[in-house]
Amino acid sequence: MTPxxxxxxxxxxxxxxxxxxxxxxxxxxVGFSLAPGDFTVLLGLNGAGKTTLFALITRLYHSRQGxxxxxxxxxxxxxxxxxxxxxxxxxxxxxxxxxxxxxNLAYHASLHGLAGSRARIRIEEELExxxxxxxxxxxxxxxxxxxxxxxxxxxALVHDPALLLLDEPTVGLDIESRRFLIDHVRHLCRSRDxxxxxxxxxxxxxxDTAKVIVLHQGQVLDQGPVPQVTARAGVPTLxxxxxxxxxxHQGTPQHQEGAAR
Amino acid sequence: MTPIHYARCLGGIVKREALRWTQQxxxxxxxxxxxxxxxxxFAAGFHFVLGVSIIPPYETYIPYExxxxxxxLAMIQLFNGMQSSLSMVYDxxxxxxxxxxxxxxxxxxxxxxxxxxxxxxxxxxxxxFLGIAWFWEIDPPPLGYLSVLPALILSGLMLGALGLVLSxxxxxxxxxxxxxxxxxxxxxxASSALYPLWRVKESSLTLYWICQANPFTHAxxxxxxxxxxxxxxxxxxxxxxxxxLFMVLAVWGYDPGRGxxxxxxxxx
Numbered sequence: 257m258t259p260x261x262x263x264x265x266x267x268x269x270x271x272x273x274x275x276x277x278x279x280x281x282x283x284x285x286v287g288f289s290l291a292p293g294d295f296t297v298l299l300g301l302n303g304a305g306k307t308t309l310f311a312l313i314t315r316l317y318h319s320r321q322g323x324x325x326x327x328x329x330x331x332x333x334x335x336x337x338x339x340x341x342x343x344x345x346x347x348x349x350x351x352x353x354x355x356x357x358x359x360n361l362a363y364h365a366s367l368h369g370l371a372g373s374r375a376r377i378r379i380e381e382e383l384e385x386x387x388x389x390x391x392x393x394x395x396x397x398x399x400x401x402x403x404x405x406x407x408x409x410x411x412a413l414v415h416d417p418a419l420l421l422l423d424e425p426t427v428g429l430d431i432e433s434r435r436f437l438i439d440h441v442r443h444l445c446r447s448r449d450x451x452x453x454x455x456x457x458x459x460x461x462x463x464d465t466a467k468v469i470v471l472h473q474g475q476v477l478d479q480g481p482v483p484q485v486t487a488r489a490g491v492p493t494l495x496x497x498x499x500x501x502x503x504x505h506q507g508t509p510q511h512q513e514g515a516a517r
Numbered sequence: 518m519t520p521i522h523y524a525r526c527l528g529g530i531v532k533r534e535a536l537r538w539t540q541q542x543x544x545x546x547x548x549x550x551x552x553x554x555x556x557x558x559f560a561a562g563f564h565f566v567l568g569v570s571i572i573p574p575y576e577t578y579i580p581y582e583x584x585x586x587x588x589x590l591a592m593i594q595l596f597n598g599m600q601s602s603l604s605m606v607y608d609x610x611x612x613x614x615x616x617x618x619x620x621x622x623x624x625x626x627x628x629x630x631x632x633x634x635x636x637x638x639x640x641x642x643x644x645x646f647l648g649i650a651w652f653w654e655i656d657p658p659p660l661g662y663l664s665v666l667p668a669l670i671l672s673g674l675m676l677g678a679l680g681l682v683l684s685x686x687x688x689x690x691x692x693x694x695x696x697x698x699x700x701x702x703x704x705x706x707a708s709s710a711l712y713p714l715w716r717v718k719e720s721s722l723t724l725y726w727i728c729q730a731n732p733f734t735h736a737x738x739x740x741x742x743x744x745x746x747x748x749x750x751x752x753x754x755x756x757x758x759x760x761x762l763f764m765v766l767a768v769w770g771y772d773p774g775r776g777x778x779x780x781x782x783x784x785x
Contacts, residue, residue: 314619318774332774336518340621350616352533354540359533366529367620367627369522 265328267292267419267451268313273322275308282308283474286322290451292418295442297462298455299498300471306455307347309471310423313453314344326419340368343417345408347424353397357388360396361411368415375414382410386440402433409437413444420444420452426461434461459495468494470501477501518622526622527630534601534634548596552589552646556653560585572713574745586647586655587741588710590665591672591733593646594639595704598676599683599696601635614684618771625768628681632764635680636673643669657744668743668753672736675756678763685770708734709741732759 268290275283283305290296300306312319315331315338324331326338351360358379365375383389386406396404405425412420420441426434438461444450454461462468462482469479478485478501482494489497539545560582571578617627647655647662657665683700705711707724708731718725728734735752742749 314615315773316615316618336621336623338621339619342619344615344619346615350613352537352613355533355536359536363529363533364616366525366532367617367622369518369525369622371525371528 266290266325267294267327268453269323269325269328270309270313271323273309273312273319273324275305275312275319275321281474283312283319286471286474286476288469288476288479290419290453292451293445293449294467295445295452295465296454296467296469298453298469298471299457299459299462299494300455301457304457304471305474306471307423310344310346310421310455313421314342315339340415341418343412343415343420345405345412345420345422345425347427349404349408351396351404351407351411354395356393356395357383357399357407358392360407361414364411365414370415378414378416379410382413383407385413386410400433402429402436405429405433405437406440409440418448418450420450421455422452423455424457425454426456426458459498462494470498472502472505475505477505523622523626526620526626527633530617530627530630531634531637534631534638538638544600548593548642549645549649551596552593553649555585555589555592556582556650572715574742574747580654582653583655584713585711586650587744588705588708588737589650590643590646590669590740590744591676591708591710591737592705593642594669594673594676594736595701595733597635597639597642598673598678598680599701601631601638601677601680624771624773628767628771629764632674632677632681632767635677636670639673639677640666640669643673658746661744661746664746665740665743668739671753671756671760672739675732675736675760675763678760678767681767682763682770685767704731704733707731708737710734710737732756735759 266289270289271287273283273286274281286305286309288296298306298309311317313324313326313331315335318332324338326341329337329341331338352363355363361379361383362371362375365371365379370378379392380389383392386409388403388406388410391399391403396407399407409422409425412422422441425437429437441452441454445452456462464482466482467480468482468485470477470485478488478497480488486492486494486497489500491497491500537544538548564581575583617631618624620627622630644662647665679700683696707727709717709728710733714725714728714734717728732755735749735755738749739752739756742752
């Protein structure tokens with residue numbers, strides 16, 4: 257099922273996106289759309305192409321084919337407007353370990369043209385929300401993995417983006433930190449009408465109220481609200497649906513190497 | 518985005534570079550100690566071996582320490598230029614570079630800001646070195662401390678831009694040793710930093726021309742003349758030209774459409 261035609265401008269619109277590194281095709285004709293307030297889980301195993309997709313959306317490099325638009329701003333033609341509306345949490349940690357929490361966030365604020373009291377207020381607000389306001393002058397090196405992730409989330413939100421991208425944000429976190437991160441981001445979706453793209457290989461991070469995009473070997477196998485995807489696959493759970501979809505894909509003529517498991 | 522936004526962005530990038538430099542203690546001290554080790558050990562050892570005749574800009578016979586001081590200033594900037602941008606390559610697989618590049622400011626501006634930030638740090642380092650070197654009786658005329666500033670800025674720009682180019686083109690570096698062997702050592706030794714070029718010419722004409730073509734030689738000479746209140750027009754031209762060339766290459770290397778970031782998959 258293709259997404260319904262957009263009446264309002266989509267927060268993120270990806271269409272006909274393909275990319276290759278040399279001969280290796282990483283993404284094939286990927287298309288999806290995120291509306292404001294959508295919590296969308298990009299579900300795929302390691303190597304499915306999630307990180308490449310993120311690199312293309314964040315304009316680290318351009319795709320070979322296809323179009324990416326953020327609130328109607330084409331990433332190639334209006335990169336500045338597109339990037340300004342975007343907050344990103346990358347898969348690898350990107351904080352300066354030797355700087356304090358606040359210094360890290362202030363650096364990020366300046367990269368978005370924010371400084372002075374306005375930046376200070378925004379930083380305080382976001383640190384407050386992730387419960388780290390009292391650690392503001394702690395060096396990042398002294399924080400736990402879960403706390404560092406929360407700082408990265410706060411950082412991604414300092415410039416008040418309307419689209420939030422997270423690439424495997426829960427990797428290496430304990431259950432409690434994971435829970436906190438998911439709840440916090442879902443709350444942002446509801447309260448700020450923020451569109452979120454949450455890439456993960458952990459199926460249980462997509463509950464029944466989420467939307468899901470199943471990405472496998474660079475192709476979108478299915479997408480939509482979780483109940484619809486499971487219903488189409490004719491199975492009760494998303495896990496079973498994922499297995500069914502990837503098995504069917506494996507069975508197609510160009511993928512005869514056998515079962516994924 | 519107005520000029521005020523640009524100024525804030527530049528300010529933030531410079532501040533971060535300065536904070537990183539002062540708060541990474543290892544880097545801070547090694548940056549200061551390295552040239553002093555050269556001065557204290559290498560120069561002392563060669564003090565009696567190498568006699569330096571009177572060559573411009575010097576007006577008298579000078580001790581070897583005085584001769585190599587400008588080369589060591591350029592070396593500080595060389596190391597700094599490599600470190601500040603190459604750390605982006607292997608520090609957490611491009612992580613900090615990604616953060617920089619998803620800023621809505623144009624990429625050429627972000628790279629230039631990054632470069633200016635590293636120049637600020639390298640100029641401060643150079644002056645700290647000059648301060649300590651004064652105790653080794655490396656005492657250029659008082660006005661030399663002022664006239665050397667534009668030279669340090671220009672050579673800092675060139676070496677910083679070179680670092681940026683390398684960071685965009687080098688696919689993977691296991692550690693700093695690779696850069697040491699293939700960039701820093703050849704540039705440093707095949708230059709006028711440690712020995713005057715007329716001496717090189719006596720032993721090998723080929724090496725002499727390699728040294729002449731080495732932009733690091735010109736960075737060194739630019740600093741040497743400026744430290745004594747004199748201008749080295751050829752060196753200034755070469756350094757300015759090389760800066761421009763490296764900067765164009767760096768912007769090209771980081772261009773999302775054509776550059777090499779895409780080919781290596783951005784750290785995947």
